Amino acid sequence: MTHSTNSTPSDGEAVVLVGRTEATGRWRPLICADFEDAPSLYLTAEDWVDCGLKVGVRLSAEQYEALARRAKVAQAWHQALKLLEVRPRFEAELSRALLRKGLPRDVIDAALARLREKGLLNDEELVRDRVEAWAGTRSRREIRAKLRSRGAPAALVTESVQARVDDKAEREAAVRQAEKYVRRAAGRPADVDERRALMHLVRKGFSPSIARQAVREAVKRLAAQDDDPPV
Numbered sequence: 114m115t116h117s118t119n120s121t122p123s124d125g126e127a128v129v130l131v132g133r134t135e136a137t138g139r140w141r142p143l144i145c146a147d148f149e150d151a152p153s154l155y156l157t158a159e160d161w162v163d164c165g166l167k168v169g170v171r172l173s174a175e176q177y178e179a180l181a182r183r184a185k186v187a188q189a190w191h192q193a194l195k196l197l198e199v200r201p202r203f204e205a206e207l208s209r210a211l212l213r214k215g216l217p218r219d220v221i222d223a224a225l226a227r228l229r230e231k232g233l234l235n236d237e238e239l240v241r242d243r244v245e246a247w248a249g250t251r252s253r254r255e256i257r258a259k260l261r262s263r264g265a266p267a268a269l270v271t272e273s274v275q276a277r278v279d280d281k282a283e284r285e286a287a288v289r290q291a292e293k294y295v296r297r298a299a300g301r302p303a304d305v306d307e308r309r310a311l312m313h314l315v316r317k318g319f320s321p322s323i324a325r326q327a328v329r330e331a332v333k334r335l336a337a338q339d340d341d342p343p344v
Contacts, residue, residue, distance in 0.1 A: 305328075
């Protein structure tokens, strides 16, 4: 079903809802509401119920305009859900993606509000999940940078990192990063360029002291593996 080419009704005119069909193609599973002498509108099932719509109902121009705004929000909501199916997103991240699709800011804000109400958009929960997943594998600084680059609220990021990434987790992450670098960059302990390894960890956000200890530990573990007799 495609939109009618008829113009929006002017003040004083009334429009009649003449049909309801399931949307096909990109707007599935929205509902396509067809009107006599007015463009069709794509709505959610919730919109249909909330507005008390039924075939044959007559709407004033003002009521039709209010419904048309609901349709815009419904389409923004639909596009947002498709983005969230790919991966979880922060509110600001999702807002930017919808803006790039050319949607108006007020329509986006209304769609995001609906997502929050449904529990489908929760920055605090997503920050906590990401920090817990990365603790012990990334530095505090890298975690903060990655989350902020995606649009996570700064206060939530700071609070979650402080609560979930302690000094032990920071050291564990540094050793893991150092081991990965050492294995990739050298075949034997004697071949390891500790200065390069140190700078690599510093660029990953670890302090020089933690990075230095981690490189030494990684080299020590590599040497111990070389010393183990073959099975």
